[in-house]
Amino acid sequence: MDDWQLPWEGGCRCGTVRIRVTKPPLLAMACHCTGCQAMSASAFSLSLAIPADGFAVTAGEPVLGGRNRDMHHFCSACMTWMFTRPPGMDWFVNVRPSLLDDHLWFVPYVETWTSEKLPWAATPARHSFEKVPELPEFEPLIRAYADEGARPL
Numbered sequence: 001m002d003d004w005q006l007p008w009e010g011g012c013r014c015g016t017v018r019i020r021v022t023k024p025p026l027l028a029m030a031c032h033c034t035g036c037q038a039m040s041a042s043a044f045s046l047s048l049a050i051p052a053d054g055f056a057v058t059a060g061e062p063v064l065g066g067r068n069r070d071m072h073h074f075c076s077a078c079m080t081w082m083f084t085r086p087p088g089m090d091w092f093v094n095v096r097p098s099l100l101d102d103h104l105w106f107v108p109y110v111e112t113w114t115s116e117k118l119p120w121a122a123t124p125a126r127h128s129f130e131k132v133p134e135l136p137e138f139e140p141l142i143r144a145y146a147d148e149g150a151r152p153l
């Protein structure tokens with residue numbers, strides 16, 4: 001457990017909103033869905049699923065945005081897409097790993113929605129899904145990630 005080198009600090013592009021992670025991630029993901037392509041203005045989004053009680057906003061007040069304005073949190077000053085709290089799944093928060101002050105170690109372990117990916121887009125994820133795994137499929141992925149997921153350098 002200790003090799004995760006917690007806690008982690010991070011923040012948005014302008015520094016108004018700061019975040020802290022104090023528990024090991026459940027999963028590291030890349031998502032190729034067209035929604036994530038739009039939200040990230042890039043080929044795919046990156047996420048670290050953090051247990052909800054291991055995540056905190058330590059400065060600033062993020063605002064809700066995205067299609068339904070019900071789960072995606074942004075800095076109101078620089079509009080950075082920071083984290084996502086999926087409705088009905090309040091035990092984890094999906095944090096954008098590139099916001100962590102130290103994130104060079106991040107490697108996606110699972111990739112989702114490869115059915116919508118740009119033809120050239122590729123990640124080193126060990127597990128690929130055309131859509132999203134069913135909920136029961138996540139349990140073995142989370143166990144395997146705890147054993148072999150990439151750690152901070």
Ligand SMILES: [Zn+2]
Pocket residue numbers: 012013014015016017075076077078079080
């Ligand atoms: Zn900001």
Ligand SMILES: [Zn+2]
Pocket residue numbers: 031032033034035036037045113
């Ligand atoms: Zn997506």
